[in-house]
Amino acid sequence: MSIDRRQFIGGAAAAALGAGAAVGAENGRGGKVGKSKSVNAKGAGLMSGRGNPIAISTYSFWRFKEGLKLPIEQCIEEAAEMGFDGVEILHMQMESEKTSYLNKLKKTALVNGVDLCGMSTHQGFVSPDEEKRQRNIDHTIKCIELAYELGIPCIRINTGTWGTSESFDELMENRGIEEPLEGYTDEDAFPWVIGSIEECLKVAEKRGVVLGLENHWGLGRTPEGVLRIVNAIDSEYLGVLTDTGNFLEDPYDKIVKMAPQTVFMQAKTYFGGGLWYTLDLDYDRIAKIMKESGYKGYISLEFEGQADYKEAIPKSLELLRGAFS
Known part of the structure; x- marks a missing residue:
């Protein structure tokens, strides 16, 4: 009997993202396009007794x-x-890409009893320059291979931006909104991004590494943009990476749209005030949205505040445990 795509990706995402025990803590706040493609089994009744790792x-x-x-x-x-149950590695933070270094990271995770569950990468496919897109495809494929060698089941990918902002600070001042290059529109960029991701998926599918497209500025600034790209590509190894802090207005309705296809979630907190902005996020509400969508995977903290991490990160963990347990 054949297995349809919806069944396959739901099982693949649950298996790939692993399991972890979560204990309850204190409650608090921290800081249509295309065809439908549901990654997660709908309905809270399908959730297991554990919370999200x-x-x-x-x-x-x-x-x-x-x-x-x-x-x-x-x-x-x-x-x-x-x-914490797992660690998501920021590729830009790695000191080496040599096998000896990767093995050291794996061993460190093993003896400390945590999973290496994700890798955040940076790339930009929003460009009319084919050579530039190819360089970013090559970079992303290299990251897929690194994740495979590390045993990491999911990497974060971005659409990239137009690059017409002078700096990231300026992009944030403009609430993530950016003018296209002269003579182009966002409509021109969607085929570039879709085609580039399809090239990356040839390797991702071979290596069993899931690509999570994040709502991370550029064409991914809105849930409609993210879902238009994901729904246009027929692959069990592409899903949505939902970042709670990258919808600067009305985040909850937008998270609802992304939740059914989410394979990984990043959760921001802002103790001490945010580096670029501060959001008052209701994590009880977000957890309810994700539970009702059937999401069982990782919640990965991205602390983005000014406070000392040694105090703010444990507070953030307590907050997320309380909401997602």
């Missing part, structure tokens, strides 16, 4: 702050000591 991105320790680029080994050790 809680991971942390190594970005949370660094936040691109000068002098705080901690070695990933240290991030893994501190995450384990704080009580």
Whole structure:
């Protein structure tokens, strides 16, 4: 009997994202296009008794702050000591791509009892320059191979932006809205992004690494943009990576749209005030949305505040445990 795509990807996502025990804690706040494609089994009745496993991105320790680029080994050790179930590696934070270094990271995770559950990568496919797109395809494929060697089942990918902002600070001042290059529109960019991701998926499918397209500016600034791309591509190895902090207005209705196809979630907190902005996110409400969609996978903390991480990260873990347990 054949297995249709919906059945396959639901099973694949649940298996790939693993399992982790979660215990309850305190409640609080932290900081149509195309065909339908549901990754998660709908309905809270289909949820198991455990809560979502809680991971942390190594970005949370660094936040691109000068002098705080901690070695990933240290991030893994501190995450384990704080009580996280998994670690999501920021590719830009890696000190090497040599096999010896990757093996060291795997061993560090093993002896500390945490999963390497995700990798956040950076790429940009929003460009009329075919050579530039190909460089970003090649970079993404390299990251897929790194994730495969590390045993990581999912990587974060972006659409990229037009690059017409002078800096990321300016992009944030404009609420993530950016003018296209002269002579082009966003409609021109969708085929570039779709074609580029399809090239990357040739390797992702071979390696069994799921690509999670994040709502991360560019064409991914809206749920409609993310879903238009994901729904246009017929692959069990492409899903949505939902970031709770990248919808700057009306996040809950937008998360509802993304939830059924989510394969990985990043959850932002902003203790001490945000680096670029601060959102008052209701994680009880977000957890209810994800539970009702049937999402069982990882919630990966991206702490993006000004507070000392040694105090803010444990508070963030407590917050997420309370909401998602």
